[in-house]
Amino acid sequence: MxxxxxxxxxxxxxxxxxxxxxxxxxxxxxxxxxxxxxxxxxxxxxxxxxxxxxxxxxxxxxxxxxxxxxxxxxxxxxxxxxxxxxxxxxxxxxxxxxxxxxxxxxxxxxxxxxxxxxxxxxxxxxxYWAGAGVDGKDLVMLTLGTGVGAGVVLDGRILHGHFDNAAELGHMIVAVDGLPCPCGQCGCLEQYASAGAVARRVEAAIRGGEPCALSQRVNEGKRIDAEDVAGCARSGDALCLRVWDEACLHLAVACISIQHAFNPARIVLGGGMASAGAFLIDRVLDHVNRQRWKLHDDLPAITVAELGYxxxxxxxxxxxxxxxx
Ligand SMILES: [Zn+2]
CATH class of the missing domain: 3.30.420.40 (ATPase, nucleotide binding domain)
Structure with missing residues (x-):
């Protein structure tokens, strides 16, 4: 050629x-x-x-x-x-x-x-084509941003489903009778593990009177984001640590369901939450390892995205x- x-x-x-x-x-x-x-x-x-x-x-x-x-x-x-x-x-x-x-x-x-x-x-x-998943043919990505976007690539092809609406994994229910979601369900993944939800949950707890290193900013009407929460959790703030850990727990539950549903080589986490790197991945893996099944060694690799925006x-x-x- x-x-x-x-x-x-x-x-x-x-x-x-x-x-x-x-x-x-x-x-x-x-x-x-x-x-x-x-x-x-x-x-x-x-x-x-x-x-x-x-x-x-x-x-x-x-x-x-x-x-x-x-x-x-x-x-x-x-x-x-x-x-x-x-x-x-x-x-x-x-x-x-x-x-x-x-x-x-x-x-x-x-x-x-x-x-x-x-x-x-x-x-x-x-x-899958040019980033974290170039070494495999099957990949599931969760983009943890304002909500949770997702995509499923199986054998090199995007899964669309009969209704053209597959991979709405942000609305996978990870908590029975959990937090209400604007979609009409309760307990959706994105109510716990999106960057938006993490910031929102910390803000709500501060307004409810819980002590937090971010209280002053929130009480002054300034916005906080998931990076602020991660930074504050790293320095040991109890509220931020709790909300961050709950996000990781619900992500872990989602990853295990993804493992069973699609059995991909890799689950890639992107979006605002993923900028925390190992502080996100290690905690998710801790929860995954506590919760996962022991019948078969088919746990996907769980890593952060490489291509960013x-x-x-x-x-x-x-x-x-x-x-x-
Ligand atoms: Zn929902």
Whole structure:
């Protein structure tokens, strides 16, 4: 094969977030050749689609690649969406979007293959293709951010399920009659182990009068995040330590269920909670080792993500490359 032709081919991966539009020009070898992030100033579907099209042009220019070398565009978007029809249904993060045929609209303009999948799935695929999971074919990722996003890659393919809504692992019930979740269930994983929940639970306990090293900040009306809680827990603060440990316990329970359901080689933890590194992983593993079964030695490796906030756009590009091969 002509090496110069192969190396000039490019895929654009786009991560459509709640506040930003992030894109990267990505080679077949997962190398990021150019990248650009812009604020999502306009959220009306037509305007966002126009911005995505201009982002593609901008990235091709930045990568010094001809338009004819564009193999396709991958897009990761907040769900719910339909992978099979390429339509975005009604994401809470994108007000005004209702049943938008994003894949077809982009295809009409760009005339190249478009792959659309939800943000949890593309992030998992990114870690599988170019990050923590490159050594295996099966990986489950939990993104511990505002909520808990997730994606399941089995034998190198994203699991979508009959209803196109597989891998909603943030709403896996890990506590019977537990904390209520806006989804309508009680005891969902994301009510305990998301970065948002950890901060919220500490704030609520402080307002309830529990002593904490973060009390002053909270009482002054300042926001705290999961990193603050982790830092405070490390220095021995009882409240932060308790909430952090409960997050790790519920994550451990989730990991054991994931082990039994999917039997992946690896579970990757990403998002704001994962920046705590070993302080997260070691505690999760302690709980896993206390709770796990003894019938079979099939525990997945549990590690932190490697691509950070790039996982979505790299994974979206990887999906296009996978389809092209
Ligand atoms: Zn829920």
């Amino acid at each position: 002509d090496e110069s032709i192969v190396s000039s081919e490019i895929v654009i991966g786009i991560d459509l977030g709640a506040t930003n539009l992030k894109g990267a020009a990505v080679g077949r070898d997962a190398r990021v050749i150019a990248r650009h992030t812009q604020p999502l100033d306009r959220t009306e579907p037509g305007a966002v689609i126009a911005d995505m099209v201009s982002l593609v042009g901008r990235l091709l220019d930045a990568a010094s690649v001809e338009r004819s070398s564009l193999v396709g565009v991958g897009v990761g978007s907040p769900g719910p969406l339909s992978f099979s029809t390429g339509r975005i249904i009604n994401p809470t993060n994108l007000p005004g979007w209702k049943d938008v045929p994003l894949r077809d609209r982009l295809h009409e303009t760009l005339q190249v293959p478009i792959v659309l999948d939800n943000d949890g799935n593309v992030a998992a695929f990114g870690e 790039d996982a979505g756009m790299i994974g979206a590009a990887g999906l296009v490359w996978q389809q092209a091969d």
